[in-house]
Amino acid sequence: MLTPIRSLFAAAAVGALALLPSLAATAPAGVQPGDQPEYSWRSPLVNSMGKSSLADLQGSMVLVEFWGTR
Amino acid sequence: MAIKMQAEYGDALQVIFVESQGAKPEAAERFALERKWFGTQAMWTTERPFDSGGRGLPAATLLDANGAVLLSGSSSMLGGKIEDHIEDFMKSRKKFPKAMNKDLKKAWTFAQKGKVADALEELAELEAEGGETGADASELRASIEAKVESRLKAITWMLDNGYPIDASEELEALTDDVDEHEAFSARCSELVAKLEAEEMADELKAAAALAKLQEKLFADGPDEKLAKKLTKLAGDYPGSKVAARATHLASLAK
Known part of the structure; x- marks a missing residue:
């Protein structure tokens, strides 16, 4: 049988687990269609020719490709 | 695929590759150079501008010409939607x-044809009329002027950072x-x-020589002999x- 304190922790844990699906549903993971992200790079991009922010690229479509070296 | 699209669509599409596994900038550059992706x-960068929301790599985000997100997520999920x-x-x-x-429309058409002066003159007249059209004209004028400012800024950067040939071509246009x-x-x-100043003469000569070596480096990948030529060019x-x-490229080419 659980002690009162353990029961309290167990109830809190169950409550937190119950909340997780709703949190996952409401917290957007990354940018969403319609968002207008803003960013200025701290270090120059290779081949950027002086462009240093997303705002500098407006007028063209921009494809950002996330890749890895491993 | 993105590299081919960049080559196909030119200025209409800007492609940014973001190494997202924590590689150091030089390691990421060398990796891309070895695969002849330049x-x-x-x-190219190792700094993530935002989270794509995609699970795993590769992932991609497509922004429209006003900087708004059209698509974002795992590349395998986006498929042909990007090209569409x-x-x-x-x-x-x-x-x-x-x-x-x-x-x-008249001003917009002038701007599309590269007649910036004509476009701005037309917009100034519409702005003077006031009202809704005046306000819209003001907005379009600001957009055209911002694009010119952006091009001036880019040319200045090229001149200050060893790209005088690119600067010359863009300045002429x-x-x-x-x-x-x-x-x-x-x-x-x-x-x-600034471009025609005496001190720029050597930069132009050096840039012409570097362009040939760089073309070979990007086509053939890292090569010790090429690294030596780049180092010699830097010394000249x-x-x-x-x-x-040239020194930076030599370090990647070894």
Whole structure:
């Protein structure tokens, strides 16, 4: 049988687990269609020719490709 | 695929590759160089501008010409949707936008043809009329001026960072576009003077020599002999901006 304190922790844990699906549903993971992200790079991009922010690229479509070296 | 699209669509599409596994910038550059991925206008960085929301790599985000997200997520999930959006943009970019005030069509058409002075003169007249059209004209004027400012900023950067040949080509195009616009023409003249200054002569010679070596490096990948030639080039033009670029490329080519 659980002690009162353990029961309290167990109830809190169950409550937190119950909340997780709703949190996952409401917290957007990354940018969403319609968002207008803003960013200025701290270090120059290779081949950027002086462009240093997303705002500098407006007028063209921009494809950002996330890749890895491993 | 993105590299091919960059080569195909040119200025209409800007491609940014973001190494997202924590590689150091030089390691990421060398990795791309070994795979012969350089040689287009695509940009490269190890700094993530935002979270794509995609699970795993590769992932991608497509922004429209105003910087708004159209698509984002795992590349495998996006499939041909990216190309569909780009094709739509390519078709629509030369057509007068349906949502735009029709009174602006003349000015918009001037701007599309690169006649910046004519476009701004037309917009100034519409602005003077006031009202809704005046406000819309003001917004379009600001957008055209911002694009010119952005091009001036890019040319200045190229001149200051060892890309005088690229600067010269872009400056020639911009000078033509802003012809008869007093203020912008004066700004272009200042940059022409900078480009034609005595101290820029060596930078231009060095840049021409570097362009040949860089083309070979991007086509063939890292090569010890090429690294030596790049190091020699840097030594031939000590203290120049182009020498700094050559030294960096030599370090990647070894």
